[in-house]
Structure formats: structure tokens, C-alpha cells
Amino acid sequence: MNIGLGKSLSKITDDSRISIDPQEYERIKKDIDYYTNADEKVEYLNSYGDKKDRVKNKLNITKTAARRIASIVFNEKANIHIQDDPEADKFINEVLLDNDFKNQFEEQLEKGIALGGFAMRPYVSDDKIKIAWIRADQFYPLQSNTNNISEAAIASKTVVTEHDRNAYYTLLEFHRWDKRKGDKGESKDVYVITYELYRNEMASQVGTQVPLSRLDAYKDLQPEVVIDNFVRPQFVYFRTPGANNITLDSPLGVGIVDNAKHVLDDINDTHDQFMWEVRLGSRRIAVPRSMMKYDSAHKPVFDTEQNVYAPLLTDDAGSVGVKDMTTDIRTQQYTDALNHFLKELETQIGLSVGTFSYSETGLKTATEVVSDNSMTYQTRSSYLTMVEKAIGELCTSIVELAGQSQLFSDGKPLFEHDLVNKPLDVVCQFDDGVFVDKDKQLEEDLKTLAAGAMSKATFLVRNYGMSLDDAKKELALIQDEAPEDTMFGAQLAKDGGGDGE
Known part of the structure; x- marks a missing residue:
């Protein structure tokens, strides 16, 4: 399909070649907010009825959970071999070692667990094979079923300063199968990679298609590359296990966030309320206002570096005297509540009770974990x-x-x-x-x-x-x-x- 220059896109999913529900990428965007622990405001009324806001003090359990699962699934101790083919085994392991594959895969797996998946694409650079890593929000299926993605578009974004203003470029890389005529006029299946570059001055939109030569990084790219004799696509999509119950016919996976948002919110709310209570529960001692006079004629009664003492607004100083007004912090109540929600999260994302919460049975040995057939x-x-x-x-x-x-x-x-x-x-x-x-x-x-x-x-x-x-x-x-x-x-x-x- 030939797309002429000047074509405009608001969103990548507006391209007719991309066959997936745009809501899937709204979902992934929300997943990223949870994973990155994006700032969130809490609105409240102060003691005088004034509307205030503050940054919510969140516990980034999404990152912790994804990291935990990734580390027990794949780490640097894993070994990859080609059975009964020493030459292929040696070649593959040299390529993987050159790409620091084990460390990179574990890191990308962590993000994929949170977002529902990720993709890998081998490419040639300086006569070596390198591996590009593609986040869930950069990968767009073209042709697929719920089990396999045979064609896809990959998006890469670049920000460039032009005339003291930011310009936002998006490179779309389309991977498709096509039928072309061979040297003898016969029809044959070929693998086609198409590159398209878009520019906009607003980060929220893809923009208008421009020549690849517009950016130095892409000036040597051919708009279309045709390769034959391939048996599979030149990308690999890792999909998290389990069905996508958000969009039933989507080939994309769902992350640990998608079915646990309410529990994650409960954990963050509980943690935020506890931290706010700790802040408000600092030591406060009420004293007569006369004791807080501090000027050239009155020496300070208390240490000027502390904030424990607060003047009481009353004319009858003798009726109160010095009084401790500190309230107890409900540590146990908040600990119990947080522990309850952590257990809910463990069950929701498939981890054994006690992974994050305090298990009633205490720590388990490795043998017990296996024999108990733990989650x-x-x-x-x-x-x-x-x-x-x-x-x-x-x-x-x-x-x-x-x-x-x-x-x-x-x-x-x-x-x-x-x-x-x-x-x-x-x-x-x-x-x-x-x-x-x-x-x-x-x-x-x-x-x-x-x-x-x-x-x-x-x-x-x-x-x-x-x-x-x-x-x-x-x-x-x-x-x-x-x-x-x-x-x-x-x-x-x-x-x-x-x-x-």
C-alpha cells in the first residue's frame, strides 16, 4: 500500500492498516501511569474550609510486583541452547552475549509483565546483529488472531529542537507479508518493511508525513525493503499468559495492573492516609500564648529550632497551662488494612500469600513452595x-x-x-x-x-x-x-x- 507524503494522523491507530481497538492503547497508557508511579493529586478541605491539594504519597507496588515476577521467571543464570547443532548454538549465544541479552530481557520482561507484553526485533548494524526492544505502547498489530501476530507496525518517537521550538517526529515501521513477481514472472511470498516519518509540533498528535531525509538519523533508510525466503516475521511479540479479558478479540496481552487497579488504588489510598496521619500526628504541646512571646524584650522560653509547642488562642492562660495535644497514630489499624489489601493483590496477580504481606504461616522453604504447589x-x-x-x-x-x-x-x-x-x-x-x-x-x-x-x-x-x-x-x-x-x-x-x- 503506497501512502503519499502529506498524509496526516492524529493517533497511530487512525491508520487504516492498523487493525486493533484504540482503547487497548488507552489501557496501556493507564498501565504505564501505575508502573511509573505518576504523580496524583489529593484534594481536601483544611480546618478553615479552604480547598487544598497535595501530592498523594503512593506505594509503587506495581513496580515491585513486576520486578519480583520477572526475577523469578528469568535471570542471568538462564541458559539458551540449540539442540544437536553446535555451530548454530555457538552463533546464537555469541549474538545474545553481544546484546547483553540476559540482563536486557529480564528488564524488558519486567515492563512487559506490568503492561501486558513487549516485542523484540533483530536488525543489522555495522555487520553485527543487534536486538531492538519495543514497549507495549510502541507495538501495533496489523494482521493477527488472538494467538499469533504476523504483521505489525512499530513506532519510534524523537524530539528535535527546531527554531527554539520542539518538533515531535514519529517513525512508523510497517512489517507486512506480500506477493510479488519473481525473476521468471512467478508469484512468490515476500517480506516487506516500509518506513514512514511523521512530524508535529504537538506531542499529543502524530502529525503529517514528511520525507525520511528530514532527520539525519533516517536519511539512509529506504522507504521500502523487500526480503524473500523468510519463514517468520522479523519481530517477536512476548505476550503475558492468560486471556485478554478487557478486549476479548485483542492479540495483545494484559498486564498485572489491568485486573488489579482497584486493589492497587486501595493500597495507595491506605498508604497515603497513613503517611498523612504520621505527618499530622507529630508531637504538639499547647501552651499559653504569653509563653510564646519572642522579641527584643522577651527571651525565648523554648528551643527556637523545634516546632513542638503551639500557642493556644485564649485569654485565660491559667485554664489550660501546658497540655500535650498529640494524638496517637493508628499504626496497627493501618498495618492490618495494608496487609489485607496486599494479600488481595497477591491473589489477583498469582503470587503466594506472604510474597508482600505477612504470611500467617511464616516463611516457607523452597521445598515447601514446590510441595504446596504454590500460586x-x-x-x-x-x-x-x-x-x-x-x-x-x-x-x-x-x-x-x-x-x-x-x-x-x-x-x-x-x-x-x-x-x-x-x-x-x-x-x-x-x-x-x-x-x-x-x-x-x-x-x-x-x-x-x-x-x-x-x-x-x-x-x-x-x-x-x-x-x-x-x-x-x-x-x-x-x-x-x-x-x-x-x-x-x-x-x-x-x-x-x-x-x-
């Missing part, structure tokens, strides 16, 4: 399914991109692999240390190995974080050594476990 463990398992799916798709997209020789300065592909006849078998190993007692697992696995019910390869994978290929290499080295030469070899020889081959 946190189940929630983590659901997220891991989606994480493994997204990482597998990303690895495929990286290998596809690496095979496009025209994208590299030497005209040669960075890495070649036949994805049609040999799809990647991506295996992710996640750190279960939060839930699994590693010493206990090692002890039990040694018994299972001795009984011949577990292969040596599986033993190494489970207890030493090896990939299956690395485990097989290690076993080959052990096989070449005399069993008595090594303690581990002697143990394996004694136990008589199978070799798994």
Missing part, C-alpha cells in the same frame, strides 16, 4: 512457557536475518542455516534455585542415577546447568579416562547408571 510456582510456570516460545522465535529470526547476504558489507551471509528443512530446536534452561533445594536435588538425583533410572547426561543437565550437547561431550571425555582416575568417574562406574545414548 507463585504455577504463575512462574505459565510465564516460562511464553518466555521459551518468544526466545525460540527470536533465535529463528536472528538466524534468518544472518542469512541475508545483501545486508552485510562483504556481500556474504553472517551465518547460513536451512530453516525450512532443519528448524532450530531451541532449549531454554531456567534457574529453579528459588524453588528447588539444589543440595537436596543432587542427593536425590545421585540415588536415582545409582538405581539406573536416570541417564548420566540428564544428571549433568539437571545439576550442572549443561546443555545436552555439552553433557554428551563431558561424558565422552569421562569415557576416555580410566574410571578410577577421577572421583566422578569412579562414582559413575560404581553406580552403573545408563549413558543415555
Whole structure:
């Protein structure tokens, strides 16, 4: 679809190619407000009936909850491997390491958990494959169903100062599938990336389409790039587990905010009221007004640096004297209320009671967490399914991109692999240390190995974080050594476990 210059858009969703309910992005915008703990005003009447306002003292539990879930789902101890393909495994891990993938993915996962999802897009820069990270509010499906997004638009915003005024630029990057004629006139499926740049002097609107050369950052971009031989889109959308119950036919996920706004509001209101009571509950002692005289003729009776004493407006000083007017702060009542709402939140977002609140049963050991089949463990398992799916798709997209020789300065592909006849078998190993007692697992696995019910390869994978290929290499080295030469070899020889081959 060719769009001429001069086209104007108020919102990105006004583009006819974007097929999603605009309310989804209003929802995501509200989610961002919760995640960033955006300032909120509280209006009240003071003792004289005057209308006042102040900034609400909020507890950013959205950030805390998203961070907690992200850290137990994916962290730097995770391992990603390509099964039965050492060359592809080495290449993928080099690309991921060069992009600081483990740290970046955990950080983006945190935002995605709060907002409902995020996207990743590999691209070529200086003959290297880089990974761009796309927030939920920057990703717009074009063609999709509730399970898969095959086409999408990605928005990137830039602010530039022009003639002492801010100009707001939005680059829209459309990823679509199309049919084009081949060299012999045959029809073939191709992958088309289209770039469009828009400018406005108001941040709230997208604006009017302008040439890509308007900004130096985009002057070398071609308006359209056509690539064939792709098996999947050059973007990966991570969707949070569970159905979107806000917009039923939307392919976008929902974040932890969307179904817990009322509980989050209750937590923030309770915390704000408590902090306001603490502020108003500071020590106050009423004294006769005469005792507060402080001028050249009267020396101060009290320390001039403190604010404890307050003059009483009365002519009858003797009727009051010095009186403590401090009110007790209702700490226990507010603690109980906050604890109640935190438990509600834990249940709402799928975490075990006691994650944020005070559990009546006290702290649980890792073994107890698993044996109790806790909500946190189940929630983590659901997220891991989606994480493994997204990482597998990303690895495929990286290998596809690496095979496009025209994208590299030497005209040669960075890495070649036949994805049609040999799809990647991506295996992710996640750190279960939060839930699994590693010493206990090692002890039990040694018994299972001795009984011949577990292969040596599986033993190494489970207890030493090896990939299956690395485990097989290690076993080959052990096989070449005399069993008595090594303690581990002697143990394996004694136990008589199978070799798994």
C-alpha cells in the first residue's frame, strides 16, 4: 500500500492498516501511569474550609510486583541452547552475549509483565546483529488472531529542537507479508518493511508525513525493503499468559495492573492516609500564648529550632497551662488494612500469600513452595512457557536475518542455516534455585542415577546447568579416562547408571 507524503494522523491507530481497538492503547497508557508511579493529586478541605491539594504519597507496588515476577521467571543464570547443532548454538549465544541479552530481557520482561507484553526485533548494524526492544505502547498489530501476530507496525518517537521550538517526529515501521513477481514472472511470498516519518509540533498528535531525509538519523533508510525466503516475521511479540479479558478479540496481552487497579488504588489510598496521619500526628504541646512571646524584650522560653509547642488562642492562660495535644497514630489499624489489601493483590496477580504481606504461616522453604504447589510456582510456570516460545522465535529470526547476504558489507551471509528443512530446536534452561533445594536435588538425583533410572547426561543437565550437547561431550571425555582416575568417574562406574545414548 503506497501512502503519499502529506498524509496526516492524529493517533497511530487512525491508520487504516492498523487493525486493533484504540482503547487497548488507552489501557496501556493507564498501565504505564501505575508502573511509573505518576504523580496524583489529593484534594481536601483544611480546618478553615479552604480547598487544598497535595501530592498523594503512593506505594509503587506495581513496580515491585513486576520486578519480583520477572526475577523469578528469568535471570542471568538462564541458559539458551540449540539442540544437536553446535555451530548454530555457538552463533546464537555469541549474538545474545553481544546484546547483553540476559540482563536486557529480564528488564524488558519486567515492563512487559506490568503492561501486558513487549516485542523484540533483530536488525543489522555495522555487520553485527543487534536486538531492538519495543514497549507495549510502541507495538501495533496489523494482521493477527488472538494467538499469533504476523504483521505489525512499530513506532519510534524523537524530539528535535527546531527554531527554539520542539518538533515531535514519529517513525512508523510497517512489517507486512506480500506477493510479488519473481525473476521468471512467478508469484512468490515476500517480506516487506516500509518506513514512514511523521512530524508535529504537538506531542499529543502524530502529525503529517514528511520525507525520511528530514532527520539525519533516517536519511539512509529506504522507504521500502523487500526480503524473500523468510519463514517468520522479523519481530517477536512476548505476550503475558492468560486471556485478554478487557478486549476479548485483542492479540495483545494484559498486564498485572489491568485486573488489579482497584486493589492497587486501595493500597495507595491506605498508604497515603497513613503517611498523612504520621505527618499530622507529630508531637504538639499547647501552651499559653504569653509563653510564646519572642522579641527584643522577651527571651525565648523554648528551643527556637523545634516546632513542638503551639500557642493556644485564649485569654485565660491559667485554664489550660501546658497540655500535650498529640494524638496517637493508628499504626496497627493501618498495618492490618495494608496487609489485607496486599494479600488481595497477591491473589489477583498469582503470587503466594506472604510474597508482600505477612504470611500467617511464616516463611516457607523452597521445598515447601514446590510441595504446596504454590500460586507463585504455577504463575512462574505459565510465564516460562511464553518466555521459551518468544526466545525460540527470536533465535529463528536472528538466524534468518544472518542469512541475508545483501545486508552485510562483504556481500556474504553472517551465518547460513536451512530453516525450512532443519528448524532450530531451541532449549531454554531456567534457574529453579528459588524453588528447588539444589543440595537436596543432587542427593536425590545421585540415588536415582545409582538405581539406573536416570541417564548420566540428564544428571549433568539437571545439576550442572549443561546443555545436552555439552553433557554428551563431558561424558565422552569421562569415557576416555580410566574410571578410577577421577572421583566422578569412579562414582559413575560404581553406580552403573545408563549413558543415555
